Amino acid sequence: MSVLPRTMTPAAAAGTSGSVLTALHEWVVTVDHKRLGIMYVATGIIFLVVAGLEASALRLQLAWPGLHLVPPATFNRLFTMHGTTMVFLVGIPIVFGFGNYLVPLMIGARDLAFPRLNAFGYWILLFGGLLLHFSFIGGDGLYGAGSAPDVGWFAYAPLTSPAFSPGNATDYWNLAILVAGFGTIATAINMVTTILTMRGPGMTLGRMPIFVWEILTISALSLIILPPLSAAQIMLLLDRFLGAHFFDTQAGASAVMWQHFFWFFGHPEVYVLILPGFGFASEIIPVFSRKVLFGYPTLVAASAGIGLVAMGTWAHHMFVVGLGSGLSAAFTLSTMLVAVPTGMKIFNWLGTMYGGKIRFATPMLFCCAFLFQFLCAGLTGIMLSVAPFDWQLSDSYFVVAHFHFVLIGGLVFTIFAAIYYWFPKATGRMLSERLGRWHFWLFVLGFNLTFATMHVAGLLGMPRRIYTYPADRGWEFWNLVTTLGVPLQIAGVVIFVVNIVQALRSGPLAGADPWDAWTLEWATTSPPPSYNFEVVPVVSSRRPLWDLKHPDDPDGPHE
Amino acid sequence: MTPVGTSAVSAAWRGRAGVIGLIVAETSLFAVFVVAYLFYMGKSLNGPFPKDVLELPIFITVCLLSSSLTVAFAVGALRRGRTHAAGIWFLATVVLGAIFLIGTGREWYGLIVGRGFTIGTNLFGSTFYSLVGLHASHVTIGLVMLTLLCVFAFRGALRHEHIERAELVSWYWHFVDAVWVVVFTIIYLGRG
Numbered sequence: 044m045s046v047l048p049r050t051m052t053p054a055a056a057a058g059t060s061g062s063v064l065t066a067l068h069e070w071v072v073t074v075d076h077k078r079l080g081i082m083y084v085a086t087g088i089i090f091l092v093v094a095g096l097e098a099s100a101l102r103l104q105l106a107w108p109g110l111h112l113v114p115p116a117t118f119n120r121l122f123t124m125h126g127t128t129m130v131f132l133v134g135i136p137i138v139f140g141f142g143n144y145l146v147p148l149m150i151g152a153r154d155l156a157f158p159r160l161n162a163f164g165y166w167i168l169l170f171g172g173l174l175l176h177f178s179f180i181g182g183d184g185l186y187g188a189g190s191a192p193d194v195g196w197f198a199y200a201p202l203t204s205p206a207f208s209p210g211n212a213t214d215y216w217n218l219a220i221l222v223a224g225f226g227t228i229a230t231a232i233n234m235v236t237t238i239l240t241m242r243g244p245g246m247t248l249g250r251m252p253i254f255v256w257e258i259l260t261i262s263a264l265s266l267i268i269l270p271p272l273s274a275a276q277i278m279l280l281l282d283r284f285l286g287a288h289f290f291d292t293q294a295g296a297s298a299v300m301w302q303h304f305f306w307f308f309g310h311p312e313v314y315v316l317i318l319p320g321f322g323f324a325s326e327i328i329p330v331f332s333r334k335v336l337f338g339y340p341t342l343v344a345a346s347a348g349i350g351l352v353a354m355g356t357w358a359h360h361m362f363v364v365g366l367g368s369g370l371s372a373a374f375t376l377s378t379m380l381v382a383v384p385t386g387m388k389i390f391n392w393l394g395t396m397y398g399g400k401i402r403f404a405t406p407m408l409f410c411c412a413f414l415f416q417f418l419c420a421g422l423t424g425i426m427l428s429v430a431p432f433d434w435q436l437s438d439s440y441f442v443v444a445h446f447h448f449v450l451i452g453g454l455v456f457t458i459f460a461a462i463y464y465w466f467p468k469a470t471g472r473m474l475s476e477r478l479g480r481w482h483f484w485l486f487v488l489g490f491n492l493t494f495a496t497m498h499v500a501g502l503l504g505m506p507r508r509i510y511t512y513p514a515d516r517g518w519e520f521w522n523l524v525t526t527l528g529v530p531l532q533i534a535g536v537v538i539f540v541v542n543i544v545q546a547l548r549s550g551p552l553a554g555a556d557p558w559d560a561w562t563l564e565w566a567t568t569s570p571p572p573s574y575n576f577e578v579v580p581v582v583s584s585r586r587p588l589w590d591l592k593h594p595d596d597p598d599g600p601h602e
Numbered sequence: 603m604t605p606v607g608t609s610a611v612s613a614a615w616r617g618r619a620g621v622i623g624l625i626v627a628e629t630s631l632f633a634v635f636v637v638a639y640l641f642y643m644g645k646s647l648n649g650p651f652p653k654d655v656l657e658l659p660i661f662i663t664v665c666l667l668s669s670s671l672t673v674a675f676a677v678g679a680l681r682r683g684r685t686h687a688a689g690i691w692f693l694a695t696v697v698l699g700a701i702f703l704i705g706t707g708r709e710w711y712g713l714i715v716g717r718g719f720t721i722g723t724n725l726f727g728s729t730f731y732s733l734v735g736l737h738a739s740h741v742t743i744g745l746v747m748l749t750l751l752c753v754f755a756f757r758g759a760l761r762h763e764h765i766e767r768a769e770l771v772s773w774y775w776h777f778v779d780a781v782w783v784v785v786f787t788i789i790y791l792g793r794g
Contacts, residue, residue, distance in 0.1 A: 156616045232623035240615045266627045274634035281732060286722030289638065289732075295647040295725055304634060 074158035075573055076143050079165050081469060083140025084462075086169060087133050093176070094128035095536065097121045099529050102493075106526035108514040118510035119193035120212075124175070126196030127216060131223050132172040134316040134450065137458055139164075139230050141319060142258040144469065146234060148564035148571060149252045151243020151579040156236040164230035171223030178215035192216035195508070197309060198279075200290035200301035205283055214283060221276045228269050234262035243563070245582035252562045252585075253336065254322030256343050260350040261315040267354065268311040275304035299364055306357035314353040317449060318346060320457035321388055324410050327464050328392050330560045331407035332399030335598070338391045339585060345384035345391075352381050362433045371430040378428035385421055389414065404558075405479030409460035412487050416452025420445060423498070438508075441501025447494045459486070459539070466543070467557045471569040472550030478542040482535045489531025496524045561586035614766050621770045625777050628740070632781055635736055639729040639788060646724035652793035655719055662705030663786055666741075669698035670779045673748070673772045680755075683762045689755030695775070696752055699745045706738050730789060737785050740778045747771045 070078060101121055104113040113121065143161065147154055155161050178191045192212040194202050203213050238259045242251070251259075279301075281287035288294035290301050329336045336342065358366055358374045366374070392414060401407065423445040427433050436442060459482070467473050500521040505512065512518055556565040565588055567576050584590055584598035676691030710731075713719045721731040751768055754760035760768065 157620060228627050232620055232627070235623050236616055236619040239619050240612045266623055267630050270627050270631035271634045274631050277736075278638065278728075278732065281721065281728065286720075287728035287732065288722070288725050289728055295645045296642065296728075300638070300641065 074154075074162045076147050076155045076158065076161060077469070077571060077573075079161055080140045080142075080144025082165055083136045083143055083168075086165075086172070087135075087137035087140060090128050090132040090136070090172060092536070094125050094133060095533070097125040097128070099533065101125065102526040102529045104510060105512075105522050107523065108512050108519050110511060113510065115510045116193065119195075119508070120191040122508060123192050123195050123216070127175065127192070127220065128172075129450070130196060130312065130316070131220055132168075132175070134454065135223070135227055136165075136168060138261070138316055138319040138454075139227065139234075141254075141323075141458075141461060141465070142234055142262075143230075145465065145564060146237060146255055146258055147241070148468075148567065148575060149255050149562055150238065150241065150246050151563050151576060151582065152237060152241040153575055155233050156241055157233050160229050161233050164226040164233065167226035167229075168223045171219045171221075171226065174222070175215060175219035178212055178219075181211070181215065197305050198301075199305075200279075200298040201292060203279060203283070203301075204291065214280075217276050217279055217283075221273055221280075224269050224273050224276075227265060228273075231262040231265035231269070234258050235266070238262075243576075243579040243582065245587075246563075249340075250582055250585045250587075252322075253325035253339070253342055253346075254319065256346055257318040257322030257325075260346045261318050264311055264350045264353060265315055268308045268315070271304050272308035275301060275308075278304075299361070302361050302364065303358070306360045307354070310357040310360060311350075311353040313446070313449065314349055317453050318349065320413070320454040321346070323457040323461040323464075324392060324413055326562065327406045327410050327460055328395050330464075330558050331402045331404060331410070332396045333402070334395055334399040335586065335601075336391065337394030337397075338387075341387055342391045345387045348384040349381060352377060352384070356381060359428055359430075359433070362430045363437045375428050375430050379425060382421060382425050389418060389421075404463075405474070405476060405483060406460040406464040406558075408480070408483045409456045409463065412483070413453060413456040413460065416448055416456065416490070419495075420448035420452055423448065436501060438506055439501040440497045440505045440507055443507050444494050444497035444501055447497070451490055451494065456486075456490075459483075464558065465564075466546070467553030468564055468569050468571070470547060470550075471553055472546045473553050473557060474542050474546045474550065478538050478545070482538045482542065485531050485538065486535035489528040489533075489535060492528030492531065493525050494528075496521045496528075500525070556588070561588045563587050566591070617766055617770050618773075621773050625773070628777065628781075632733075632736065632784075635729070635733045636784060636788060639733050642725040642729050643792070644794075646726045648724050650717065650719055650723070650726070652726060652730070652789070655713055655717060656790060656793045657709075658790050659705055659709065659786075662702045663782065665698045665705070666702040666779055666782055669695045669702075670776050672698060673775050676751075677765070677769050677772045680760070680762065680768050681765050685755050685758070685760055685762070688760065688768075689752055692748055692752035692755055696745060696748050699741055699748065699775075703738060703741055703745070706734065706741075710734075733785060733789065737778070737781055740781070744771075744775050744778050748775065 070082065073079065098121075100113055101118065104110055104118060143155065146152075175192075180190070190212060192198075192208075192215060194208055194213055194216065198213070198216060202208060203217075238251070238255055242248075278287070278289040282289050282291065288296050290296055290298055292298050325336060325342060355377045356374060358370060359378045362371055362374070392410075403411075423441070427436065427442065427445060463474055463479055500518050503517055503521070505516070505518045505522075512522075553569045555568050557569075558565070563580065563582070564571075566580055580587055580591065584602055586598045590597040590599070672691050672694040676688045676695060679685075679687040679691055719727060721727050748771065751760060751771060754764075
């Protein structure tokens with residue numbers, strides 16, 4: 044591929060040289076990390092819309108007591124598909140998609156270490172996603188039982204045994220996530236290798252952008268936590284197809300075993316998703332505060348600390364199975380321990396903003412909301428880490444509110460920030476600030492209406508995963524408000540999509556460095572040529588572009 | 603062409619880091635099957651139990667562990683540019699690995715056909731066949747790669763400059779051997 048003019052997207056460039064088919068062909072056969080990164084993020088956004096619509100149907104059903112808009116069996120399928128899709132087909136692809144796009148650019152590399160393995164990772168993940176959703180029409184199996192899986196996103200045994208889940212719906216869940224997991228493991232190997240062996244001249248580990256550190260941490264973590272999920276899923280396959288007894292209590296096995304295996308993956312997985320969100324915030328907040336990131340080494344240490352402690356916290360999801368006081372105390376303590384490095388990070392970001400010349404552009408707005416909302420998520424997390432408190436509220440809407448504050452208030456908000464921030468780099472065009480503000484305010488309002496009120500419903504005893512409820516429990520007001528937040532969020536996302544389409548067609552040109560930023564990806568054109576850098580700048584500090592712009596006052600001596 | 607910003611040294615480390623990452627992930631995968639085996643030890647409600655049906659597979663264990671030595675000799679020979687000798691050592695590795703697989707196959711045949719002991723018989727069957735089978739599948743993948751190296755060596759396609767890649771295959775093979783040491787210890791030595 045030739046060098047692209049800076050005003051053209053890769054798609055547009057391909058389109059001018061041939062038909063739509065040629066362009067499609069180029070995207071399908073590509074092994075370029077930037078295109079695969081864009082494909083990952085676009086896939087994630089499409090699945091975000093799908094899973095968001097599923098959630099909207101759930102909220103409509105729960106808006107008022109005694110509604111019958113969605114039948115109970117369908118309700119179970121919808122929340123299973125919503126959770127599974129959001130974690131495996133929205134969170135993972137977007138996070139690794141940004142890793143794909145940004146890591147080589149940020150460290151001054153030509154591509155990832157194994158470009159073809161990278162393409163494999165994307166396509167196998169997409170296959171997994173399509174397989175999962177094919178269950179809507181193919182899940183009947185031979186028994187005419189059910190369509191999509193209805194076992195919940197963590198698919199507890201023995202509900203997944205053939206006796207309780209006949210048909211093939213559960214197998215679609217199992218196989219889809221298994222193959223998608225293989226793709227993620229492959230991508231994680233690729234990321235670790237790239238970051239450790241392909242950094243450009245002068246890019247020592249201690250000068251890497253925080254986002255790269257976060258990707259390194261979550262990739263290393265993924266290598267350890269994803270295979271146990273694959274192993275448990277292989278065991279489930281053996282149980283369901285070959286009559287093995289791994290989770291069969293009738294044969295003396297333990298159903299709790301699945302919970303241990305699943306949550307040994309499942310809890311660190313939350314950190315795999317949220318740490319890149321921290322990475323986005325750590326890149327964006329300094330640029331829009333016009334200050335150096337406050338406490339770089341502590342931020343790196345905090346990430347590594349979270350990654351390590353993450354693997355010792357899983358059983359806090361299992362307090363109600365009766366772990367015994369010793370284990371309950373141990374997992375309470377390890378979970379509280381996570382709050383220490385996470386709290387450090389909040390101070391890193393606040394310290395960066397303190398005394399800065401803050402520009403409230405859309406990426407910064409989303410980061411500010413993230414700070415508040417993620418703090419709430421962290422505080423309810425500490426509450427839930429206390430075993431007796433968890434006994435009261437486990438499987439209630441309080442928990443649902445908690446993890447939506449983590450994954451939307453924490454992750455999705457920083458993803459929106461990241462898209463507004465790096466969209467000009469990837470396409471060469473700016474998103475509209477005006478539409479961005481509409482998106483931000485609608486979403487922040489809708490999100491808090493929906494999820495802040497869920498805490499109250501949970502405290503009032505509303506269990507999760509019920510498809511309807513009687514009118515005399517005092518839950519109806521809170522559920523109505525929760526549901527009323529949904530259209531605001533949908534409006535926000537629609538404006539976001541309109542913004543993207545409009546910017547792609549006629550957005551103002553961005554130039555190489557529209558935000559006056561400091562990391563290496565802004566040193567090349569927007570969009571970058573397929574080879575990334577004509578000459579890779581020699582890095583001598585954590586802000587290579589600052590050094591280029593201010594040769595009289597380089598950062599190096601201050602670090 | 604070497605990518606921008608990387609040297610030949612880092613290109614070599616790229617493959618190594620990738621294989622180390624793969625081995626870490628595989629270790630984690632095996633660890634869960636090992637944990638399942640250990641946790642379900644003695645929890646089967648009905649027989650047969652390990653001590654009734656398992657015999658120490660000494661011969662095939664010796665074969666597999668020796669194959670770690672032969673693959674190391676093969677890589678050493680290739681490093682000194684003696685590709686024919688490398689081919690012979692790779693062939694020896696393939697033969698030793700194949701003997702191991704045949705031994706496992708004979709054991710399984712005896713258990714399944716002879717004694718009617720299958721993956722569905724009890725918890726021991728589930729954990730035993732899955733762990734040994736997972737290991738055997740890794741031996742098979744290793745054998746495919748080693749056979750390719752062997753064929754390439756004899757046809758003159760494998761040359762000194764491919765030393766890095768051959769070495770990575772040997773790392774994988776050593777890993778598969780190391781896993782067998784664990785499997786042998788907990789299943790066969792721990793059969794009670």
